Amino acid sequence: MADETAALTLSAQNLCRNYGSHIAVNKVNLQLRRGEVLGLLGPNGAGKTTTMRMLTGNLAPSTGSIEICGIDLLDKPQEAKAHLGFLPEIPPLYQEMTVDEYLLLAARLHRVDKQAIQTVLDNVKQRCGLEDRGKYLISTLSKGFQQRVGIAQAIIHNPDVIILDEPTVGLDPNQMREIRKLIREVGISSSVILSTHILSEVESVCDRVQIMHKGSMVLDETMTGLQQKGTRLETVFAQLTHSG
Amino acid sequence: MIVTIIRKELRMLFTSPLAWILLTLIQLVLTWVFLGQLDAFLEIQPQLLQIANPPGITEIIISPVFAMAAIVLLMVTPLLSMRLLAEERRNHTLTLLISAPVSMTDIVIGKFLGLMVFFSVVIALIVTLCISLLMGGALDFGLLLSNTIGLFLVTACFSALGLYISSLTTQPAIAAIGALGVLLGLWVIDLAASETDEWLHYFSLLKHFKHFNQGLIDTLSIAYFILFMVTFLVLTIRRLDGERLHG
Numbered sequence: 001m002a003d004e005t006a007a008l009t010l011s012a013q014n015l016c017r018n019y020g021s022h023i024a025v026n027k028v029n030l031q032l033r034r035g036e037v038l039g040l041l042g043p044n045g046a047g048k049t050t051t052m053r054m055l056t057g058n059l060a061p062s063t064g065s066i067e068i069c070g071i072d073l074l075d076k077p078q079e080a081k082a083h084l085g086f087l088p089e090i091p092p093l094y095q096e097m098t099v100d101e102y103l104l105l106a107a108r109l110h111r112v113d114k115q116a117i118q119t120v121l122d123n124v125k126q127r128c129g130l131e132d133r134g135k136y137l138i139s140t141l142s143k144g145f146q147q148r149v150g151i152a153q154a155i156i157h158n159p160d161v162i163i164l165d166e167p168t169v170g171l172d173p174n175q176m177r178e179i180r181k182l183i184r185e186v187g188i189s190s191s192v193i194l195s196t197h198i199l200s201e202v203e204s205v206c207d208r209v210q211i212m213h214k215g216s217m218v219l220d221e222t223m224t225g226l227q228q229k230g231t232r233l234e235t236v237f238a239q240l241t242h243s244g
Numbered sequence: 245m246i247v248t249i250i251r252k253e254l255r256m257l258f259t260s261p262l263a264w265i266l267l268t269l270i271q272l273v274l275t276w277v278f279l280g281q282l283d284a285f286l287e288i289q290p291q292l293l294q295i296a297n298p299p300g301i302t303e304i305i306i307s308p309v310f311a312m313a314a315i316v317l318l319m320v321t322p323l324l325s326m327r328l329l330a331e332e333r334r335n336h337t338l339t340l341l342i343s344a345p346v347s348m349t350d351i352v353i354g355k356f357l358g359l360m361v362f363f364s365v366v367i368a369l370i371v372t373l374c375i376s377l378l379m380g381g382a383l384d385f386g387l388l389l390s391n392t393i394g395l396f397l398v399t400a401c402f403s404a405l406g407l408y409i410s411s412l413t414t415q416p417a418i419a420a421i422g423a424l425g426v427l428l429g430l431w432v433i434d435l436a437a438s439e440t441d442e443w444l445h446y447f448s449l450l451k452h453f454k455h456f457n458q459g460l461i462d463t464l465s466i467a468y469f470i471l472f473m474v475t476f477l478v479l480t481i482r483r484l485d486g487e488r489l490h491g
Contacts, residue, residue: 109344111245
């Protein structure tokens with residue numbers, strides 16, 4: 001039991017978020033262990049992005065608590081955020097910077113050790129397939145490469161928790177496969193939350209799946225659990241999110 | 245962390261042609277004023293010799309140059325401050341800063357100081373221009389110093405206000421127009437307020453700058469400038485925090 005809590009990298013309890021009278025997220029619980037890739041599914045407007053923004057400190061929850069590696073995100077935001085890597089839906093790229101400049105900035109912002117910075121940069125570029133793009137302006141890169149730069153930014157400081165909001169949108173099948181491989185790789189040492197609409201993607205990379213619908217969590221199941229029951233993710237998704 | 249933000253801001257500023265064009269234009273306008281004043285000085289020099297206690301070149305040339313510089317910077321600041329937060333928000337890049345282990349205060353102060361570094365360059369160029377007069381005579385360095393301090397403080401106020409207005413919108417153009425409007429308003433107070441409404445004059449930024457321009461380092465003016473600056477920086481931080489809370 002002690003081992004289990006130690007391995008817990010992210011824990012969110014009773015997260016709620018209201019926009020005026022509209023409840024975007026309602027009593028969501030999330031727990032993530034080291035080495036786990038969690039797929040967060042849900043129809044558009046289910047509250048996935050709001051949840052992710054809360055988990056990364058971009059939005060304060062109306063009620064509830066978030067702990068990252070045992071550090072309360074609301075009490076000590078800076079310490080907690082140091083363990084976080086986030087790729088939002090729209091990658092936060094400065095179009096007028098080169099890839100090298102941008103990644104250097106990301107590394108500095110995430111307090112990567114000065115001496116280590118060059119090795120970290122080379123390493124992350126190699127992992128994301130950006131070796132020969134260092135001198136390119138981000139605005140001249142294709143959508144796929146921009147997405148990779150976004151992912152590189154999120155994993156550059158080797159965070160314990162990586163949150164990716166629809167990382168494979170707009171990529172071609174080859175790029176998708178590469179990104180999925182990358183997610184699997186980083187999922188070995190860290191925890192990853194992945195939001196997506198592509199169910200096959202969840203089946204191929206995730207260990208566990210949670211489905212949100214109308215702001216609430218309607219399913220929390222491991223992929224092996226699903227397979228044992230013999231149910232297909234697509235059927236479950238359709239059943240749970242069919243709005244009547 | 246603040247240093248990282250300052251460096252980022254400067255890099256963004258100097259990779260765009262805007263900063264270079266503005267630097268050139270400011271320098272052109274001020275050099276023109278400078279030469280105009282120099283001409284005027286040379287013309288009236290014989291008459292000045294007949295006065296018992298004549299004004300020196302510092303008063304005749306440098307003070308008007310700085311007075312002009314304050315007005316030019318009033319116009320230029322909104323162009324530079326508009327992008328600070330509005331553009332980050334429009335390009336969705338603010339998320340990068342907020343998700344990083346950096347506090348809102350660091351972000352705001354870093355952006356403000358980044359802009360101030362740019363304006364320090366502008367002011368340094370103006371001072372260099374004035375120092376070139378040493379080739380032909382002696383300067384009143386006290387007056388030059390008070391002008392420099394005054395110009396720096398008044399520009400800091402412009403920047404803080406511009407930064408705050410930039411935090412209110414996602415449209416850089418609206419941020420620029422808003423900041424320019426408020427700054428012009430604060431300038432025009434001078435004209436609008438009649439002599440009886442003296443308290444109104446306390447709100448005019450350029451009125452306070454005038455003291456420095458005349459060589460008077462007034463603590464009341466310094467206090468006003470610092471209060472003004474801190475108020476708008478705090479408002480900006482609160483605004484960004486409020487966005488996180490109320491969304």
